[in-house]
Amino acid sequence: MLVKVVTFFLIGIAVLAMFGRLKFPGQSRLENAKCPKCGRYKIGKGPCSCGHIGHRKG
Ligand SMILES: [Zn+2]
Helix, strand or coil: CHHHHHHHHHHHHHHHHHHHHHCCCCHHHHHHCECCCCCCECCCCCCCCCCCCCCCCC
16 A cells, blocks of 8 residues: 555656656746847846847747
8 A cells, every 4th residue: 555655656756857857947938038139137127238128029
């Protein structure tokens, strides 16, 4: 009985790890937050410190 519980627990962790690898949380958001000009991460909605205003069209 206990072996079954442990097996299911391990399978659950494995599935979670696989999903975590496939869909890294916030990865695409971080890419969108990057300045297309200098590649630095922008904080907030304002223009980058390099002067580039991040308009995202399409
Ligand atoms: Zn920039």
